[in-house]
Structures are given as C-alpha cells and as structure tokens.
Amino acid sequence: MRYLFLLAVLASSSVAFAEDPLPSWNDGPVKSSIIDFVECATSDGCSKYVPQNERIAVFDNDGCLWSEQPAYFQLFFAIDRVKEMAKDHPEWKTTQPFQAVLENDMQALIASGKKGLLQLVMATHAGMTTDEFSSIVRDWLKTARHPKTSKPYTEMVYQPMLEVLTYLRANGFKTFIVSGGGIDFLRVWAEDVYGVPPEQVVGSSVKVKYEERDGQPVLVRLPEIDFIDDKEGKPVGINSHIGRQPIAAFGNSDGDFQMLKWTGRNPDTLKVLVHHTDAEREYAYDRKSHIGRLDKALDYAREHDWTVIDMKADWKRIYPPVAP
C-alpha cells in the first residue's frame, strides 16, 4: 500500500516534473495558456518578457487554492470557536447569532445576515493578542475536519494549483495570496501549505493596537474591521501591500473580478478563473451559488479571452495524494 502511494507520488510529481511542470493538468488550451505565458514572460526577447523583479502573481484563496463549500472554512473555524468559548458566555444560549451556532441551526445563522456574521467574527477573531490568535488557529487546524470529506482543511488544497505556485516560483515569480479571508488566519498555514510566506499574504483584517504589558510589547486584536479585501478592495489591497501591478492573477468568483480587471490593465498579463464544474470530485457551482458566486466575471472572461479552468475537464486530480 505504502509502496503504491510512493509510486503515485513519484508519478505525479518528482519524476514527471522534469518534463512537465504541471503534471496534474490535462493537456489542452488552458494548460497551454499558462505555460505559454510563463515561457514568454521569462524569455528575454519575447514580446511579453518581464524582468524578474516585476514578476508578481496573485491568487485568491477560497475556491481558488482550496475548497470553499459548503461554507468558507474560516466560518467553520468561527463556529467551532463559539462552541468552545460558550462555557464562558452563558448569555450566548439565548442571543443570536450565537444561539444558532450552538443549536446547529444554519437557517437561523443565515437569517442573522451580515450583521450576525460580523458579530460571530468579532467574538472569535478579536479580544486576544496576535500571538494568541495564531496559536488558536494552529491548534484548530490540527483537529478540525471537513464535514463532507473528513479531511483536514489544509489537505483540501488543489494539487493543480500547488503545481502552478511551484512552477511560477521556479520561474522567478513572487506568489502572493490576495484573499477576502482573514490575513492573520491565512498566515498561520500559508507558508507550510502553499510556500507563500506571511509577507506575501494580503487579506481582510481587524484593527490592531500596540500595548505594553509588564514592559512587554503586544499587539491586541480589536473588534473592529480594518479592511475588507474583497471586490473593489482587492486592487486596493494589492496597491497597499504589493505596490505594483501583478502580471498574473488567479481567482474563481465575482469577488475576484476587480483584481483580474486591475491586472488586465496591461493586456500582456495572465488572467485565470477557476470554474467549479466537478460535482463528483469537488463541487459544481457558479452563477447561483451563495458562496463563491461566479457570474459577471465569467461573462467578461469569455468576452475578453481570459483563461477559464474547467475543473472537471482540465484537472487530473483535485487534492494532493495523502499517505494511506
């Protein structure tokens, strides 16, 4: 069994890699558009050549690098935290949206709307130091499991996209995450899982305050939104954290539309959408989904010759192989 697993790993990564930088991708126009772009961007003399210091690639996270169904994984984190913290908050038994969480009443949770969601996020993501928050996320990841696959969330990353990250970096690109999710939530695991260091993660954030406690500096997370890195916020986040134009952008929803348009200011750039078409191996959803809705960006992509990944057709596998 272990021997078979090793063979699978070798076949899908190391050995094949020397010839094919994207072994989990089926051959076709999508795979070619990525490889052609990288080969020209890195070949001095090619029409779309880009010096190494300007090779910036940005990736959405939820639904682009890992799954996002049946709900954003960070929401599961918030739900698990509420349950864990409930013993110190007896009032939550009769207060929404906490009551909904404690009673596993998703209908009532959804009914609490954006305001409810914000309350949930603030109760679980603020009120502690930055170090404490990182520890909480790290501990949660060790035991939390996805409701459908029973996998650790960090194993529900897309193997074909891991290959793109590696391929771009091998070609002198700096890879950034630009996510609507929490910047400090992502930073805990993005380096281990994606090879993206904390300084290359852009995301939504709460305000943070410097304090000294017994002479020791700490940063305290406040229950107040600092920045929402979504839709029009994504180019703003890119400007703030990166300060130059990406030459490649990967997204999967209308929340990434402005980021891809911003990247497309220069027509020689690569704009890619992950289209979730694989109900069997992952999920199939687009225009009508509450999570990761892909509607306007999909039409625009087709009109403007952006690359649209058909997960079912273009990807040989979804998740990385796992030791049996």
Add this chain to the structure above:
Amino acid sequence: MRYLFLLAVLASSSVAFAEDPLPSWNDGPVKSSIIDFVECATSDGCSKYVPQNERIAVFDNDGCLWSEQPAYFQLFFAIDRVKEMAKDHPEWKTTQPFQAVLENDMQALIASGKKGLLQLVMATHAGMTTDEFSSIVRDWLKTARHPKTSKPYTEMVYQPMLEVLTYLRANGFKTFIVSGGGIDFLRVWAEDVYGVPPEQVVGSSVKVKYEERDGQPVLVRLPEIDFIDDKEGKPVGINSHIGRQPIAAFGNSDGDFQMLKWTGRNPDTLKVLVHHTDAEREYAYDRKSHIGRLDKALDYAREHDWTVIDMKADWKRIYPPVAP
C-alpha cells in the same frame, strides 16, 4: 579626475568588499555587533541561528537611510508641489498654510501646526490616481535639490547603511523599509536607490478608491489618512505588511522606539540606533530636535545594550561617492 573617482569607488566598494562587507565603517564595537549578529544568525548550530525565511530586517528611512534635515525631504516635495500648483489655486495666496509656503514664511508654516501640515499633505498627495502620483514624485526627484548640499535627495542616502542593506541581503535577509513617510512616495525610488522592492516598503498612507474610467480601472488617492506608520504604528504596520517578527531593526528616533522594542521581544535580535553626531559632514541633533528627536529611545538603548551608531566616529563617509 575621472580616474581618481574610479579608484575611490574601487577602494571603497568592489575590491575591499571581498574581505570587508562594511568598508565604510570604522572598526570597533558597533561594526562588530552587526557582523557578529549576521554571522551567528546565518550559521547553523550557532545559538542565534535563524532559518532563512525568518530573516527579516526592518529599517526606518528618514534619518536612518537618508538625511532628514533641515526638514523631512517629503515636506520639500509638498512645498514644491504647492508652488507648482498655485497657478490653479489663486485662493492659496491668502489661505494658510498655503500662503506661508508661497511666501517662504517658515515661521507661519510651523505656526499652522499639525492641522496645517495635514492640509498641505492632502492638497499635494491626494486627488490624483496612484499612477499620476508616482509620475509626479519621479519627475520631482529629477530636478529637486537639497537646500544645503545642492545634491539630489536620492544622493543623500547613507553609504554605510547601503552597505548594511547589501550585506544583509547577501546573507539571505529580506530587507524592509518601515517609515513614517508616505509608502507611495518611497516606493517610487526605493528599489533603485536601496534595492528594496515596492512590496517591501511599509509607510504612512492615504485612503485609495477603486474606480473605472471609460472601462479602465484606476485607483484614486483620497484626501483622508489611512494609516500613520510612526511610533506605536510601526509594530502595527509590521504586523499588517510583514506578518512576522523582524530579527533586526534599525532606527534613529523616538518614532522608532516601539519598532525596536517590538523586535526586542526576542532578545537574540539586533536593535540599532543611528545617532546623528556629525555636525560637520551631516547634522548633529538628538534630544531637542523637532525633527527626528532621539531621547527616550537613546536612554533605553544604553540601558538595554542596543547598538548605538556614533555617525562621526563609526562612519568613514556619509554619502556615496558621486562622479565628478
């Protein structure tokens, strides 16, 4: 003459560099503290060894990497801009703080206080797109000259600090600027002058808004402060943009005090203050200066064994050699 210049460059950089990574530094405990730190941080097995991905060094800019007297150079930029824009603003002739600028009345400008300064910054740093602002700064740098030295401002960078930046990067460090100055002002020239790319610049900022003009996305700079990257703001900026603890921090004023303390949470880190002691070759100022005041941080540094650079004693030269 040119021959002599070439000899000087060779002597002070290329040739000597092979033996001495900091040729513009006089030998002594300050120079040794930097070299000892780097050698241990990069030697597996040494007590203060740090893996390469965690080698983050942060540098203040004004008074640490370039001069800041008789006023922050970015203030000269704002003043020059007001004079240039005045023809479209006849009302400025009788409105403070603009009148003060147009009449070269520094007393009245200082009297306008923080509120006046903010008005000056907003009038000159907002109301245009991010691209337009970068062009304005780039154009200004080409012709602007320092009132005392008549040098271009970007030639008033400290040669010994350039050597530290290069030395750290050669040893696998990522070097970041963490400045109270404007992030988008710095990003225009930091890569050329310091080798620090835009994505490694942290600074103060105005709010920015995404818009589409004739279908083309732009980011518009708004006359509203987004973030002040000074004092308690510096650890907050580091947390936001870098997301991990620096292991080396360089500053020169009480504005850098919290950044150095934050870095010092781990005692194995390097904390360095540039003390301006050289009235002849640069400027001498500390506790009583309106610009770059160094008072509490200096006392703390001496009590806690931080490295304090005595510019006059420790630096062989201040600015880089310039072709005659």
